[in-house]
Amino acid sequence: MSLVGSRPRPGGPARGRPRSEAVERAILEGVMKLLEDGVPLAELSIERVARTAGVGKATIYRRWSGKEELFVDVVRAAEPPDPELPGTSLRDDLVVLLESLRRRGLATRSSALLHNVYAQMKSSPKIWAAYHTAVIEPRRVLTMEVLRRAQRDGELRPDVDLELANDMFVGPMLVRAVMRPDADLPEHLPEHIVDTVLQGLRPVSPAAA
Amino acid sequence: MSLVGSRPRPGGPARGRPRSEAVERAILEGVMKLLEDGVPLAELSIERVARTAGVGKATIYRRWSGKEELFVDVVRAAEPPDPELPGTSLRDDLVVLLESLRRRGLATRSSALLHNVYAQMKSSPKIWAAYHTAVIEPRRVLTMEVLRRAQRDGELRPDVDLELANDMFVGPMLVRAVMRPDADLPEHLPEHIVDTVLQGLRPVSPAAA
Numbered sequence: 001m002s003l004v005g006s007r008p009r010p011g012g013p014a015r016g017r018p019r020s021e022a023v024e025r026a027i028l029e030g031v032m033k034l035l036e037d038g039v040p041l042a043e044l045s046i047e048r049v050a051r052t053a054g055v056g057k058a059t060i061y062r063r064w065s066g067k068e069e070l071f072v073d074v075v076r077a078a079e080p081p082d083p084e085l086p087g088t089s090l091r092d093d094l095v096v097l098l099e100s101l102r103r104r105g106l107a108t109r110s111s112a113l114l115h116n117v118y119a120q121m122k123s124s125p126k127i128w129a130a131y132h133t134a135v136i137e138p139r140r141v142l143t144m145e146v147l148r149r150a151q152r153d154g155e156l157r158p159d160v161d162l163e164l165a166n167d168m169f170v171g172p173m174l175v176r177a178v179m180r181p182d183a184d185l186p187e188h189l190p191e192h193i194v195d196t197v198l199q200g201l202r203p204v205s206p207a208a209a
Numbered sequence: 210m211s212l213v214g215s216r217p218r219p220g221g222p223a224r225g226r227p228r229s230e231a232v233e234r235a236i237l238e239g240v241m242k243l244l245e246d247g248v249p250l251a252e253l254s255i256e257r258v259a260r261t262a263g264v265g266k267a268t269i270y271r272r273w274s275g276k277e278e279l280f281v282d283v284v285r286a287a288e289p290p291d292p293e294l295p296g297t298s299l300r301d302d303l304v305v306l307l308e309s310l311r312r313r314g315l316a317t318r319s320s321a322l323l324h325n326v327y328a329q330m331k332s333s334p335k336i337w338a339a340y341h342t343a344v345i346e347p348r349r350v351l352t353m354e355v356l357r358r359a360q361r362d363g364e365l366r367p368d369v370d371l372e373l374a375n376d377m378f379v380g381p382m383l384v385r386a387v388m389r390p391d392a393d394l395p396e397h398l399p400e401h402i403v404d405t406v407l408q409g410l411r412p413v414s415p416a417a418a
Contacts (some may be wrong), residue, residue: 073417119332156410157413158412160410163393164402167381168377170344175376175379178381180385193373193377197377197410198410199409200410201406201407202409
């Protein structure tokens with residue numbers, strides 16, 4: 001493979017990785033610029049993106065099968081990156097997963113672009129489905145793996161329904177981060193949620209204390 | 210006050226309660242008809258509602274201060290009614306509260322009208338704010354009262370943060386009912402959530418068993 005800047009002409013075939021990455025970045029930034037300028041998603045054609053990024057339409061279609069996939073990558077580039085799980089304990093992994101949801105919530109609140117992007121995404125079933133497949137579903141699968149391993153290792157009661165356990169850890173965070181945009185997202189909320197869900201809310205009975 | 214049908218002319222002042230209720234119902238049904246016909250919320254003017262319901266605009270403005278308040282009442286008429294709390298125990302009250310969220314989720318899935326109405330509501334900040342004030346906030350206040358009383362009566366640990374406890378009970382149900390429209394909403398989910406949140410997910414230690 002040839003490398004860096006071997007073909008500086010926009011629209012030329014992308015042969016080297018850095019060159020290809022630069023083109024990709026230009027395209028993603030082109031979409032962000034259009035969104036920042038207030039262009040609604042419905043009017044965001046591949047043609048317009050190509051013109052803004054200074055590339056040919058074919059260059060875009062070589063990388064993304066369509067507007068939906070391109071748009072999902074724009075969202076992912078604007079979102080905080082996916083977390084690396086420490087793998088040291090159920091508690092540690094869950095705290096990292098919830099912390100990443102908390103950061104996404106904070107990012108959405110502080111970024112008018114992300115806020116706008118999520119709102120538009122939800123009103124487009126095709127784009128929402130693409131985002132679901134690319135971002136939400138893999139995150140859920142990852143959390144389920146963490147829970148399954150923990151149950152096998154005796155960190156969770158053997159009779160606990162893992163689908164419900166997932167919603168019990170993730171639900172309180174999502175309700176605050178996504179559904180109630182004015183809710184508090186304090187720094188130690190992930191630890192607080194994980195510890196409280198593990199311990200339960202019932203008073204300790206005298207026999208068990 | 211005069212009663213039943215004393216002034217059958219549409220648009221005349223509503224003086225009696227049953228007459229007034231019939232007019233209100235006609236107006237709410239008029240809005241629903243327009244929504245069912247696919248009229249977008251943005252085009253739903255008070256004038257058009259008045260024409261559809263066969264009443265004068267003044268008749269509507271006497272009852273609702275504007276489109277937002279009228280629309281919220283339409284949503285409430287289409288939603289399952291608010292629950293009556295038994296008040297017998299924390300568990301019983303929470304199960305009834307979560308059951309009402311489950312029923313709303315099921316109603317939204319089976320009613321194209323409700324589904325459409327929620328989607329449109331969320332894209333209109335003013336109507337969403339009105340719905341929040343009329344429906345969501347009172348429900349949250351009610352749940353907080355139930356939790357506060359339970360903590361005072363020793364049914365919840367004294368160190369539990371009640372705002373977090375609220376999100377722990379309500380979050381798993383909302384995540385399923387609202388955010389994941391393909392998630393299961395089985396019959397005993399409310400009991401299952403309440404009992405699991407109270408008990409916690411950690412294995413019982415040998416000393417406490």
